[in-house]
Amino acid sequence: METAADAFDVPKDFFATYRPDSLTQEEQVTLQVLDSVRQLPAMRNLLEVADIAVNGYYRAGKIEWGPILTAYSFNNIEGSRFRVGFRTTPEFSRDWLLRPYLAYGTRDGRFKYGLRVQRIVERQHWTVVNFEHRHDLDQVALLDNDYALENPLFEASARLGNISSSRPLRRTLTTLALQTDLFRGFTQRVIFRRQSFQPLYPFAYYTQERAPGSPTADNFDLSEVVVESRYARDEVLIPNNQNRRTAIGLKKWPAVTVRYTMGLDNVLGSDFRYQKLNLLIDQSIRLGQVGRTDYRIDAGYIPSTVPYPVLKTHLGNESPFYNGGAFNLMRYFEFVSDRYVSFQFENQFDGFLLNSIPAIKQLNWRLVATGNVLWGGVSEANRRINLHKTPSPGGHCRPSSHWGRCRTRR
Numbered sequence: 001m002e003t004a005a006d007a008f009d010v011p012k013d014f015f016a017t018y019r020p021d022s023l024t025q026e027e028q029v030t031l032q033v034l035d036s037v038r039q040l041p042a043m044r045n046l047l048e049v050a051d052i053a054v055n056g057y058y059r060a061g062k063i064e065w066g067p068i069l070t071a072y073s074f075n076n077i078e079g080s081r082f083r084v085g086f087r088t089t090p091e092f093s094r095d096w097l098l099r100p101y102l103a104y105g106t107r108d109g110r111f112k113y114g115l116r117v118q119r120i121v122e123r124q125h126w127t128v129v130n131f132e133h134r135h136d137l138d139q140v141a142l143l144d145n146d147y148a149l150e151n152p153l154f155e156a157s158a159r160l161g162n163i164s165s166s167r168p169l170r171r172t173l174t175t176l177a178l179q180t181d182l183f184r185g186f187t188q189r190v191i192f193r194r195q196s197f198q199p200l201y202p203f204a205y206y207t208q209e210r211a212p213g214s215p216t217a218d219n220f221d222l223s224e225v226v227v228e229s230r231y232a233r234d235e236v237l238i239p240n241n242q243n244r245r246t247a248i249g250l251k252k253w254p255a256v257t258v259r260y261t262m263g264l265d266n267v268l269g270s271d272f273r274y275q276k277l278n279l280l281i282d283q284s285i286r287l288g289q290v291g292r293t294d295y296r297i298d299a300g301y302i303p304s305t306v307p308y309p310v311l312k313t314h315l316g317n318e319s320p321f322y323n324g325g326a327f328n329l330m331r332y333f334e335f336v337s338d339r340y341v342s343f344q345f346e347n348q349f350d351g352f353l354l355n356s357i358p359a360i361k362q363l364n365w366r367l368v369a370t371g372n373v374l375w376g377g378v379s380e381a382n383r384r385i386n387l388h389k390t391p392s393p394g395g396h397c398r399p400s401s402h403w404g405r406c407r408t409r410r
Contacts, residue, residue, distance in 0.1 A: 029317040036169055056152035062092040069156040076162045077200060078137060079107025082358035085114075090243055095120045097243045102135065103120050112136040118243065126237075126245060127180040127186075132173065140167035140199075140308075141333035145315040145325070153365035157331070166332040167309070170198040194268055197309060205307040207271075216387055220307065222263060223270035230257040254283035263304070274304030295345040302338040305381040313337050313373060327372050337376030346370045 023031070040042065052058055057066035063086045073081045085101025092098075097118035104111050114134030121127040122264040142158060158166075169372075197220055204216045232255035237245040257280040266275035281297040300312055314337070316330035317323050324346065349367040354360050 001009040001190070005271055007303075026041070053083055056086065059089070063088055067152050067156070069152050070159075073156065073160055075160060076164060077108060077168050078105025078110075081105045083112075094243065105137070108137075120243060122180075123239075125181045128178075130175070130177040130179070132175040135170070135305060137200075137215050138169055138171040139163055140313055141316065142166070143309065143313055145313070148322070151321065151325075152324045153321045154317070154319055154326070157321060162286065164201060167203075168200045169309070170200065172196040185231055185235060186232045187232075189226070189230075191224075191228070193222075193224045193226065194270075195222045195224075197221070199309070203307075203309075205385050206387065210384050217271075220271045221269050222272065222310065223267040224263050226259060228257065228259040228260045230255065232256075250353045254281050256281050263306075263310075272304070272306050272310065274302065274306050274310065276304075277301045287347075291347055291349040293345055293347040297339045297341070297343055299336075302382075305379075307385060308336050308378075308382070311336050311378070311382065312338070312340060312376070314342070327374060334377065335376065338378050338382050340374065340376030342372065342374040342376075344370075344372045356404065 035153060038047070048058075052066075052068050055066075056069055057064035058068055059065075065084075065086045067085070070083050072083070075081065081103055083101060083103035085099065087099040088097055097116075097120075099114075100116050102111065103113070109197040112135060115132070118130045119129045121129060136371075138157070172195065174194045175191060177189060178191075179187065179189045182188050197216060201358040203218075204218045207215045207217050232247075233253040235253060235255060236248050240246045257278075259276075259278040259280070261274075261276035261278075263272050263274035263276075264270055275402060279298070282290060282295075284294045286292050302311055312329070314335045315323075315326040316332045316334050317326040317328040318332055322328060324344075347369045349369070351361075352367065354365050354367055
């Protein structure tokens, strides 16, 4: 269903006229008080600060400046980093979304830049074309974890201080993607991605069969085609005020995402041919009086021989901010694998147990339980392709031990 351009432009008395049930006198007074409080300068400033903290952007006319938290940062590679960027709003265009930014580091003396362009071709099936090009400092520890980097506080803090242990690198990324709903609940995406990596730490890999005197390299390029299918049978998606869709929850069935990645050798200078398979299952289950459980099962397999930055680096968390998509008791770049299965869950008990204790009930506290389990490994071929001098990650093992042989749980 396509939303009309003036769908949200309604008269002030619209809801009062068409409300199916009238409000009591007390309810009307309450709404008037709340509306009056919202108009107070102090309250408006507080709400504005809260919105910036949650969304990371400051709205000014038809654009939103930000993310505010990344305007200034400091790390041992760039020194003081200054960044300015913005994104457009539906008031600027309902069909186009632009996100440019420019950054500069005082220590490395380099400019970084990026541009994202989104074109909504058709809204009924949400057919969208995305283009992105950026050149910036990145970290191996944060690669291939886009769904877990949606927390602006976590992402900003992960790029602060000494980031050498996260394996910093310069990356140039160009992406062209097409997304559409073939039918309700079934979303298809096709992505072409070109990447260039320049590690800023001791790194090298064998370009031929490992043997004494075999040639090595320390930079590499990738060209990829990604095909992704996502099926969420009863998920409800609504457009928000950033020209994006927001999921308001699953009623009964899980959301299943299947992703296949093919690395193309000798295409636009790429260095490797490889395959990646990934399965992701998300579901929220109502458990009656026990509350609600949200869980995620993530499984992946890479049957090819490639250097470890191309493998799966599982996201740790050394920041002071909790991240539901990360393993929060694991360090950055602590575990890398080419085959893995992870299970993450969070159960919110609501008033279960605590509402039975009179003193605690008055405090309105809630009980929450979380748990993350990860198992993975790395093939011998993917160990041997890396030069011995390269620092090796690995679970909770000693730095000299082979990576991919440890189990990490939270």
